[in-house]
Amino acid sequence: MKKEYQMIFLFFILAGFLYLYFEDQKREATLEPIKKSVISSQRPLVLHFYKDSSGTSKAYDPVLRKTLIPYENTIECRDLSVDKEENLKLMHNCGEMDVPTTVIFDRRGNRIATQSGFLRQDELDVYLRKAVSYR
DSSP: OHHHHHHHHHHHHHHHHHHHHHHHHHHHHHHHHHHHHHHHHTOOEEEEEEOTTOHHHHHHHHHHHHHHGGGTTTOEEEEEETTSHHHHHHHHHTTOOSSSEEEEEOTTSOEEEEEESOOOHHHHHHHHHHHHHOO
16 A cells, blocks of 8 residues: 555656646747847847836836946847736746846847846846857
């Protein structure tokens, strides 16, 4: 009887791992159009997910804008309100649930960073420099 319980337990563990693996694959597939647009433009991309009613989003926006000034000709920034269902789904597919969320891709479409919450200017600048310098 004990072996039967062990087998059932192992089955559920394996099923859980398979579920997580395929969910991750599905998430990455939804990011493919974004990655392709980054590759074709050869410009790094910042996805900025925010919510109009969020105090943290409102406080973070000027920090993001100020940090992006030196990169204005180099990095594209897309502001995506999670009040729209499609943007909320995209943020969830990036693996985040909180706003603001910043997702940074280099020019090859590789995800450099996914950060939720308020990033200080120096923290954000590290990721932006990495996105620009990646060859």
